[in-house]
Amino acid sequence: MRVKVLAGLELGLVLILLTGVLSLGQGVVINEVAWAGTAASPSDEWIELYNVSDTAVDLTGWTLSFGGTVIDLGSGARTVIPPGGYFLLERSDDVTISDIAADLIYKGTLPNSGTVIELIDPSGEVVDTANSGCEEGWFAGVAAGAYASMERIDPTGPDVPENWGTNDGIHRVGTDTDGNPINGTPKAKNSTTIAYETVPRVQVIAPAEEGEVISGLYLISWAAHDPDGDDSGLKIDIYFSPDGGRNWELIAAGLANGGSYAWDTTGVENGENYVLKVVATDPNALSGEGNSSIFTVSNPG
């Protein structure tokens, strides 16, 4: 699995009231959007909200809006989301996800051609969005075939393309009207969030500059981090590609996560289309990788 580094996303959670029920919007986000529907029916769309705060939030007076649809979030089976809790909206009826109870049934279409969803608090302020600025379709998710949901990666992070991913088809929850597994995680942690919290992240530090020319004994350097483990427990494999990433050859395997490795470039052909890849693997066999920019190897013939 590969996860992009999401710099600064943790800054998103800016204000939490410590007592009582939140009336401000910073606590609730649009966490998952099943705009493609399910294998049983493309009309069986659903949406998940998530309370990222440590305080219960009452959704009375809140609305969720997209296209011409305005959903009164206070009109469902329940209105309060507990801290760290989920809120499930199912379209048309409660058998959209047949084995999980909806918190609210709504009417309205999420067009596969894309739209922006807005979460609006009782003061009329837009406190969160999903798919804002997407020029065509949706930031993530898959339509016919997989019917996979679009999942937020870091629930406290912003509505940007880098913070949405497609359900991985492995971590999934619930069944549709026909009993097929849902390629999504209604009322459960997103597959993308599980990856964000567990899969190592790697950044190649050198070579860094596009078109950098290297020769002789070159010090490759990287930063590798395991979000749920000890960085020193990561094992590092390094590969090079002489052709811009089409073919890969191993430079070294099973290295300690020391941050650098001296590579003897005199053993490879000169060329202007080299890329390095650094792969970090944690004790649970989860791997993340980072690539360098394209660089040149030039040794005297």
Ligand SMILES: [Ca+2]
């Ligand atoms: Ca749709």
Ligand SMILES: [Ca+2]
């Ligand atoms: Ca249901």
Ligand SMILES: [Ca+2]
């Ligand atoms: Ca979910």
Ligand SMILES: [Ca+2]
């Ligand atoms: Ca890990």
